[in-house]
Amino acid sequence: MGKKQQKKSKHEQVIKVLVVEDEDSFVEALTIGLKHEGFTVTIARDGAEALEIFDQADPDLVLLDLMLPLVSGLDVCREIRTKSNVPIIMVTAKGEEIDTVVGLEIGADDYVVKPYRLRELVARMRAVLRRHPEESENEEISREVIERANVRLEPSTRRAFVLGEEIHLRRKEFELLRLLMENPGRVLTRQTLIDQVWGDDYVGDTKTLDVHIMRLRNRIETDPKEPSVITTIRGVGYRFDAN
Numbered sequence: 583m584g585k586k587q588q589k590k591s592k593h594e595q596v597i598k599v600l601v602v603e604d605e606d607s608f609v610e611a612l613t614i615g616l617k618h619e620g621f622t623v624t625i626a627r628d629g630a631e632a633l634e635i636f637d638q639a640d641p642d643l644v645l646l647d648l649m650l651p652l653v654s655g656l657d658v659c660r661e662i663r664t665k666s667n668v669p670i671i672m673v674t675a676k677g678e679e680i681d682t683v684v685g686l687e688i689g690a691d692d693y694v695v696k697p698y699r700l701r702e703l704v705a706r707m708r709a710v711l712r713r714h715p716e717e718s719e720n721e722e723i724s725r726e727v728i729e730r731a732n733v734r735l736e737p738s739t740r741r742a743f744v745l746g747e748e749i750h751l752r753r754k755e756f757e758l759l760r761l762l763m764e765n766p767g768r769v770l771t772r773q774t775l776i777d778q779v780w781g782d783d784y785v786g787d788t789k790t791l792d793v794h795i796m797r798l799r800n801r802i803e804t805d806p807k808e809p810s811v812i813t814t815i816r817g818v819g820y821r822f823d824a825n
């Protein structure tokens with residue numbers, strides 16, 4: 583029997599968290615706090631160790647400090663994303679905002695800023711787990727192929743093509759593009775897009791949306807600086823123009 587079939591729903595299962603953190607005080611507090619909340623905790627003290635034990639630990643969620651010895655949090659995130667869609671929450675210190683944006687761009691799901699309260703962190707963790715596709719068994723996904731402008735989306739396989747050539751999109755990018763393409767010619771407000779793609783309990787900042795739009799434009803627009811497919815409606819939101 584395949585590993586996937588054996589895997590119980592995460593509601594019944596103990597959730598395994600890989601904590602990548604080099605500061606002793608945080609490691610101790612997190613280990614105690616997260617275990618108290620019912621999580622199983624594995625610790626990696628630097629980026630290299632995180633990558634080493636990732637496969638073996640098979641975590642349900644990764645809590646990833648940005649500033650790490652040996653391999654940075656960004657590189658760890660990038661590396662994990664080449665093989666896994668596991669939810670990743672970046673942990674940053676104040677003043678690391680630009681790296682936070684990069685972190686979301688390379689596929690982290692959310693971030694928290696140190697110092698944070700355990701309660702806030704756990705709320706974020708649960709929100710990210712709820713949004714994760716493996717979690718949402720009742721998620722209604724349209725399986726039909728969508729073809730508009732030069733773009734073709736295959737929701738059942740999560741593949742995307744521009745002018746017949748496959749492009750690689752991350753999970754949120756795919757969902758965002760699908761939502762826009764399912765509503766051609768209609769302006770979708772920023773709030774609608776955030777609610778639909780990130781969940782209405784999303785508490786991160788709205789720069790995330792712009793970063794994802796920028797990435798999509800780079801993939802699908804002939805001239806990303808003068809976008810003609812994903813149009814900005816100033817002060818409102820975005821629209822997918824099929825013509």
Ligand code: CA
Nearest residue numbers: 604647649650
């Ligand atoms: Ca650190």
